[in-house]
Structures are given as C-alpha cells and as structure tokens.
Amino acid sequence: MATGLAIASVRHRRGGFVASFVSVFLGAAIVMAFASMLDTAGGPGVADSDKNVLTIMASVIGGWGAIIVAFSVGTILAVAARQRAAELALLRSVGATPGQVTRLIMAETAVVGVLAALLAVPAGFGGGYGLLHILQATGQVGDGVGYRFGGSALGTGVVGTLVAALIATWVTARRAARRRVQDALLDAADGGRTMGRARLVAGLVLLVGGISCGVMTATVMDGKQLQTQSVAGEGCVMSSLGFALLAPVILRAASAVLGPLLGGTGASARMGVLAVRQRIQRAATPMMPIVICTAISTGTLYMQAIWNSTRTTMTADDKNTATLNYVVVGVIAVFAAVMLVNLLVSETTNRRREFAQLRLTGATPRQILRQVFAENVLMLVTGVLFGSLAGLLSVVPYSLAVTDKAVPDTSIGIYLAVVGGVAALTVGASLAAARRTTRGPAITVLRGAAA
Template identity: 50%
Template sequence: MIQLAVRSLRHRAGGFVASFLSMFLGATVVMAFAAMLDTAGGAGVDDLSEETLVTMATVVGGWGLVIVLFAVTSTMTLSVRQRAGELALLKSVGATPFQVGRMIVGETALVAVAAALLAVPLAAGGGWLLLEMLQETDQVASGLSYAFGPAALSIGIGVTLLASLGGAGVAARRATKLRAQEAMTAVTIEQTRMTRKRTIAAIVFLAAGVNCGIVTATVFDGKGIDAMQTAGQASIWFSIGLALFGPVLVRLVTAVLAGPLRMLGGASGYLAVENVRRRTQHVAGALMPIILFTGIATGTLYMQSIENSAPPAASSSIPAEDVAAIETLNLVVVGMLSVFAAIMVINTLVAATTYRRREFGQQRLVGSTPPQVMRMVGMEGVVLAAAGVLFGSIGSIVTVFPYSLARTGELLPDTTIGIYLAIVSVAATLTLASCLGAARKAIRMPAVQAVAV
C-alpha cells in the first residue's frame, strides 16, 4: 500500500495540491514564529527583548498552530471525501480497511515532508521580517542577531507532520469504517447527519468561546487591556465551534435562500439549491475557512479599535510602555491568521470546485450552457458567502461585546462600521472569485472529455 501511495501521488499530483498548500503555509507560519525562540536564546539578548520574543513565539505561534491543525484536518477530510469512489473500488477488489488507511496516511506523510522542507526558506525569510518589524517598533533591541535554528525546524516540521498525520487519521477512519458496498453507495448518497464526536467537539469549542467572553465581561471588568487575555481567544474558539457545525448551518441558510434563488435564478437557481442540499458535507468543508476568516478578523480588529479609543485603566497590570507592543502583537495575530484563513478560503474552494469538472461536463451534455453552469456556481457561492459571513460575524460577537463592556461599560462599541464592511467585502469577494474562477477553468475542457476523466 505504501508503493500504491507513491504511485497515487505521482499520477494524481493535482489532487494533492490543496493539501500540500495547507501544509506548506502552516509550516511556514509556525516555523517563522518559532524562530523567535532561537533568536531569544542567542547571546547578548536583554530580558525585555527576550520576553517580547518568547511572547510573540508562544502566543501568536500558538494560535497559528490551532488554526493550522484545524485547516489541515479540514483539507485532508475534504480530499479523502472526494476520493470516496476510488477508495470504495479498492475495497471491492480486496483491500482491507487497514491497508486503505495505511495508503492514505502514507500519501499524507510524503506530502507533509515535502511541504515542510520546501517551507524552510520562506519561513526563514518570514522570521527575519518579523524581527525587523519588532526592532523598528522598538519592542526589541536593534542590535539583536536573527537566528533560525533547532527550535524553528523541530517545531515547524514536527507540528506539520503531526497535524497532517492527525488529519489523515481522522479522514481515513471515516473512509475505512464503511464496507465496500456501503462505500460505493456513499459516493452518490452523502451522509447528512453529523457524527456524535463532531457534535460534541463543536459544543465544547462553543462553550469555550462563551466562557472566555463571560470571563472577559466579569473578571476583567475595569482591568483595562488585561481583558485581551481572554477576549481574543473567545472569537477563535467560538468560530471553530461554528465551523464544526458547518453542515447544519449550510442547511439553515439554504432553507432561507432557496426561494429567492429559485425565483431570481430560474433553472440555475434551482440546480444551485439542489446541489448545496445534496452536497452538504462538501459545502460545509468549504464554509469552514470563511467562518474563521470573518470571525477572527472582525473580533481582533474591533477589540483593538475599542482599546485604542478607551480611557486608560488604573487597575491594569500591564505597564503603559507595553501597550504599543500588545497592539503590534494583535495586528500581527490578525494579519497572520487572516492571511492564512484567506488563502485557505481560496485553496479549499478551488479544490472543491475543480473536483466537479465531471459534474459540469454531464450538465452540459444534457443541455446546460456554460453561462448557465457559471450562474449556478455563482449562486452556490452566494449561499457560501452568506453563511460564512453571517456565522463568522456571530463568532466575533463573543469577543467584541464582552470586551466593549469590560473597557467602556457599553455593550455596543462606539467604533466605525468600516472595519466590518471591509472584512465582509473581502470574504465575499474571495468566495465568489474562487468559485467562479475555478468553474470557468473547469468548463474550458470539452464536455465529453470532462465526463471521461
């Protein structure tokens, strides 16, 4: 099965692009921030600079690790689900569940090693730029020498392998627990119910987010910028919980938008609604990064905006000179996580749409024109964008409202709506552009050839 994994990678390289990109970007992010630990351990580093570097590596790198784990697992699950027919065929010719699982894990391990090694040069450059930014903002001493060594390499490569193999294990378990006949049926009839484990995990993440919001509004009331310790975590945990509930959320939004889409889109609108309902699990996988991008970016940017306009708090344990460093840290957090999530939006949607080349070919053979196919995909993108923006916005509330209450005494922050409109515009544009761009490329292939692929 390991030899089969190698051959599968060789002949289906395009099918592993989405997984490779998520691993590559994840390794780059983790290694770049882990390099701050190597730099902090160098000779002549003063205590204040060391504290800043370690904080940057552990806080930002830690949250990056959470998002990377989630993104890799999501991408691997989507990849394995798209190959359900191939895996079912292997079972039907005698492959055991253990052999199929070993093939999936073997493929993932090879891709993860390649992604981690290729990420080293980019991560080294990213770490250097991060140190330059910290020095330019006077948060670390200007004379420090940059180091990219054992901590960055071991943490980055180790995390990438563990996250990738963990995601492969989760995806392989679902693919291998079905019998051959059940697996062949699952290719055409998608499971609509969420598993018990996924439901429990979603509830745990939601509860963690709510708990952080409550602590922010109560324990840290009047404590100033100290409230960021829990407020920043709230939107991340809650957004992950909502993303795990993706299949349920997709069905809710589709039920609301079904009427308008059918009325405005005609046949294309009808097909878009039916496709989303029939492919709930696939759509939910593409929904996850949109929710994470919207929730994390909105929560963190509004939290910092509230802090910038709030009066100083006498009971804060953080010295005034450290406030600028915390603001930089927050901007780096939202920048790093938002860029990663945005790339994952494009990556996931392109992979999910390109996979449908055969479906688009079949529709064209029975009479659909390319413009009709594009309208159908565009309407599906509208459902995705609406669901992602809506529930990502809900995810940000557990950060924005509690932090505003703790810092200003008001539930609704007195800040500009421009930040939110910008985030929503970016999320919607990325979603629609990714779906339509991938669909346009997919329908360039002649319909007969697409069906035969």
C-alpha cells in the first residue's frame, strides 16, 4: 500500500525528486568507482605493491569520499522533506498518523534511491575503469593488473548509498511527522529559523577534531612523511564538515555584520538581507557545499603545491600522492558543484509562490533578481570565508611541518581559480533559476503553486 502510494507520489511530483535522484545517482557512482579498487586488488596475480596502492586509493580517498557523499545525500533529502513541511502537516490534519507519514516518505526515497543506484552501476563501472587507467598511466600500478568490478563496488555503492539515504530520510521524516500540525505549518511559513542541538554538537565536535589534526601536523608530525599530509587533509575535511553543519549559526552572525554593508547598496539588497534573516535555515543550506568545495580544493591543492616546491625530482611515492590529491579535488569538486547547483535550483524554484506574491505587491522581475543576487552574495562571501578558514587549518600547519614557514611560497592563482569557479556556479545557478521562476503572470504562478 505504502509502495503504491509512494510510486504515485513520485510520478505526480517528478520535478521535486530530480535533486534527490541526481544526488543518489552521482554519490553511488563515486563510491562504486573507488570501491572497485578493492575488487581489483583482490584479483589473481596482483603484486603486493599494486595491492597497497589500490587499497590506499579505495580506503583513504574512497572512505572520505563516502563520508562526504553520505553527508551530501542526507542534506539533499532533508531539504526535500523540509520543503514538504506544509504538505506533511496537512496529511496529519486529515488523519494520517506519524508512522504512516514516515513510511510514505521512506517508500518515496526507496523508489527514487533504488532506481538511481541501479542506474549508477554503469557510471561507477566506467569511473573505476578510468581510475585504474590513471594509476597505470602514471606507473603506480602495473599494466598487467586487470580491472574487476564486483561485490565490494556493488555492496558499498548500491547498498551503502541506499542505506545512507534511507537513514537520513528516516531521521528527517520521523522528526517532521512527530511535530504538532500547528508547529509544522508555522515552520513551513517562516522558513525554518532553528537548528537542532544534535547538529550543533556534531559541528563543534568536527571542528575541534579538525583543529586537533592541524595542531598535530604542526607540532608532532614529521614533514617528510606521507602521513603528515594525510593528517592535515583529514583536518581539512573535518573542519569543512564542521563549518558546514554550523552554517545557520555562521550565516546568522554574518548577516548581522555584513548585512548593513550590503543593505546600503539599495532597496533590493536590503530585501535580500531581510529574506536571509527570515529564512536563515534554508538560506544556509546552499552555503554548505560552498564551504566544503572551497576548503578541500584549496587545502589539498596548496598542500600538493607546497610539497612540489620542496622536491627537485618526483619519486614514485610523490607521483602516487599527487595523483591521490588531484583525484580527491576533482571528484569532490565535481560532486560539490552538482550538490550546489541542485540545492540552489531546488531552493530558488521552491520560492516561486513568494516571488509571485512580491510581484503582485509591485516588485518587478528585475528587482527580484537583484534581491536574489544580494542573498547569494551574502551566502557566497560567508561560505568562501569559512571554507578558506577550514583550508588554512590544514595549509598553515602543513607548511610549518614541511618548510618551517607559516605562509607558503606558492601562487595565489590556485585560490583565485577555486573562488572564481565557486562564485560563477553560485551566482549563475541561482539567477538562472530565479529568472525562470519569475516568468509568466504572477496569478498563473500562484494557481500552479496551489495546485
């Protein structure tokens, strides 16, 4: 019964499930690609040195990648459930029990997740094959090693991603279904202003863990060891995830500091600052991939640049480390970019009713676009600032460990390229979605939203 209703719900709201589908699809493909290295390492005739490289690629890079994927998929699914707060409250008001509402949302996620994970198998197979080819082309794995795609890839990619999606959905759905109908409707109306205590504690714990890794890198680790970069990299990941979880608190403080400066540029900018403060929880959600992408990209690329500056010749281990770092940046940057675009388009499109009401009160589409631009400038500046801080928590300790200098002798071009890419994605995706949302008569938009 629940499955049939879930399938009907997915068919009726296909557009609303696109972001969830893309997130699960891409996440499963990434996890499968790295996990296939374990299958390849277990193949016949693989030398111990090749097994070591393949295992490191799967466990270290794939492990952190899986954590980021689970974090991102959970965020996308939580946003999708939060956008339906009013709908779920109405279901409760007509007699649906919390258990029935939870089962419906879980069944919807299962339908979308199973379809996305299964369709991701060919992409995961191709990604793993390409990853092995890169390792062989750089001489880190022998040419005779054959590619294998089996139980590790399928179990971790399909089953693991689906389980992570269902757990994230269960937590969100259970919390939403147990709320009183009045509270749920109020939360849907005000955009969500509060952050859970568990999220606050998790963010602080991750941030403390990241700082601890940075202190250990600068004071304990030997700069000549590969583990130094590994510990510094772990600190960067943990710090970025910590800041991402604390995004609502950070954005609230940033709006108080930067809001008057931004609001002084015009009426549309002041409206944008007020809109961010009104819907702080939802406004902070797209800031999370900005923090993660900025932190991991700058942190990893600058650590590699620092290491390259100290080497006259690149050994096999150096090439292995460089490949790992570039793969990390490439995979996480692409995934964070897709997540960023998904969240921006989803959140902006979900405001079509709000934009239509503004137009009926006299606001022009151009003024609405300026308001959205101001909102994204505030979010972008805050996200880049704290993403850069998370990156510095790894770059500065690593530079001290390797070169005895807090400020490395590297080009600022890496940082400018990362920030420029993040800014272009943020502004471009949000303005494109807002422009599409403000097309057509406002009355027609309101009727469509009500339907």
